[in-house]
Amino acid sequence: MNFPVIGIIGGMGPQAGLDLAAKVIAETQATTDQDHLPVALLSYSHLIGDRSAYVFGEPVLNPAIAISSIACKLSELGVQVAGIPCNSAHAPQIFDELTRSLEGTGIRILHLIQETIRYIREILPDLNRIGCLSTLSVHRLGLYRSALENAGYTPIMPPDEIAEQVVHRAIFDPEYGIKAQPAPTTRTAQSMVYSALDECRKTGAEAVILGCTELPLAVSSAEDLPLIDPARALARALIRETTPQKLRPL
Amino acid sequence: MNFPVIGIIGGMGPQAGLDLAAKVIAETQATTDQDHLPVALLSYSHLIGDRSAYVFGEPVLNPAIAISSIACKLSELGVQVAGIPCNSAHAPQIFDELTRSLEGTGIRILHLIQETIRYIREILPDLNRIGCLSTLSVHRLGLYRSALENAGYTPIMPPDEIAEQVVHRAIFDPEYGIKAQPAPTTRTAQSMVYSALDECRKTGAEAVILGCTELPLAVSSAEDLPLIDPARALARALIRETTPQKLRPL
Structure with missing residues (x-):
């Protein structure tokens, strides 16, 4: 059996590249090693x-230039569909330039944020008020806010103060932050993320996007509040676009 | 800064390919994303x-043929040093054929089992009696037993009955086995691995090799008995052979 190779620009x-690859494995219908889909991960x-x-x-140089050269290496390996597990790489200034530079090369990069919206529509078709926690840069860029609005959702973003003092710190603090202590994450980081989730819930969020690849390490569920993992959405999209018959049912 | 690319044939x-890549990250001295070493992982x-x-x-065909063709793809990406996180791929019938087929291609595959022995010598220089838990095939092939003997160690292998009824089942049982339930592993699997470790301890092992990539998921430490993770040894060897200045001190 020959399968198309799934590309990951990590x-x-x-760690985020490995996390996406792990989710491709988890979302694949497979019972033996040989059932699994081929993945080429370039983590440069x-x-x-x-x-x-x-x-x-x-x-500084537009990161799109380096990302594009890595995409071309994937293309040489035969990859036609790839993903980038990094939210801020999907800022239009980067992603649009990347897309332009790859025209005619035969490789297509799925859009992490658009795939997350598509996934929400699929798993939570009746919800409208969607929250989002993220790093400060993704928050300030409004990447999820504008994508949610364009798709007809009401985005519920935490106030700037919470985004800065709670979520961003829970991710980046050099002592207790998730980047500094990822496995296991600290209680401090966990309780900060939970308090930000509570804030989203209080302001009416019916579900919350964990819009930073580190956040799912600290929280995996929040009682009655569905949490949305963009890496899972992207993993499923990569399978759907290459080998839909192997996609695990929701 | 340009670093040589570390190759992983996953x-x-x-999952074992991702585990090795995660250990390369963990064993690298780095404080920012940009400090990390480039890794090309082909999981085919x-x-x-x-x-x-x-x-x-x-x-069936010798798996060396497919592994060799993947190594050649890594070589085309510029990889000169690669590792294979799979114990049984290091059986001489496979590994020797692989080495022969790669002569003159410019890519070199580090030997998981030899690197594990080297690592033991480095971290536990005074020990002699080394145990090893593994899948039944690695146990029967005696891969670690002969490598330990050749290096002057006294191998302490579990009796065949324990290897078969306890260790192999803890890994492969479709209900409670580590392959079936990897995250988190079941209490049953954990206590089976611990009982096999106790058996090694009783028969005089001063340290035990976890000679199957699944075992470190179920046990991470065993009181006074040092546990040796071959994937960690291989990750360190890949850094040492490509970018020694980035290797985290032990």
Whole structure:
């Protein structure tokens, strides 16, 4: 049996690439090693500059250039469909440039945020008020807010103060943050994320997007509040676009 | 900064490739995404036949053929050093054929089992009696037993009955086995692995190799008995052979 190879442009950060690959495995219908889908993961962190720095105007190269060259290497391996597990790489200044540079190369990059919206529609068809926790840069860029609005949802974003003092710190604090202590995450980080989820719930969110690849490490469920993992959405989209017959039913 | 790319031939099973990549991240001295080493992971499970079946004489192709073609793809990406996180792929019938087929291609595959021995010498220089838990095929092939003997160690292998009824079942049982329920592993599987570790301890083992990529998921420590994770040894070897200045001190 020959399957099309699923491409992953990882390294932003390196753990997020592995997390997406793990979710491709989890979302595949398979009982033996040989049933699993081929994945080519290029995790070239050192080549790709800071996405937030570029978007917020620091004088650095557009990360789209490095991402595009990695996509071309995947294309040489025969990959036609790939994903990028990094929210801020989907800022229009980066993603649109990437898409333009790949025209005619035969490789197509699925859009993490658009796939998340599509996934919400599929698993939670009756909801309208969708919250989103993320890093400060994704929050400030409004990536999920505008995508939700464009799709007809009412986005419920935490106030700037919560985004900055609670969510961002829970991710980045050098002592207790999820990036510093990912396995297991600290109680402090966990309770901060839960308090931000409570804030979303109080302001009417019916479900919340965990719009940063680190957040699912700290919280996996929140009682009656469905949590949406964009990496899972992207993993399912990669299977759907390459080998739909192997996609595990929801 | 340009670093040589670390190659991983994954897919045997797919989770083991991700586990090795995660250990490369963990063993790298890095504080930002950009500090991390480039990794190319090709997880082409569907191409590679069952290693045990071949070794035990079933009429299937030598998996070395598929592994070699994947190594050549890594070589085309510029990879010069790669690892294979699969114990049974290191049976001489497979690994020697692989090495022969890659002569002159410029890519070198580090040897998981030899690197594990080297790692033991480094972290536990004064020990001599080394136990090993593994799948039944690696146990029967005696891969670790002969490597330990050749290096001057006294191997402490569990009796065949324990290898078969306890360790192998803890890994493969369709209900409670680690392959069936990897995250989290079941209490049954955990206590079976612990009882096999106790058996090793009783027969004089001073440390035990977890010679199957699934075992570290069920046990991470065993009181006074040091546990050796070959994937960690291989991750460190890949860094040492490509970018020694980035290897995290022990």
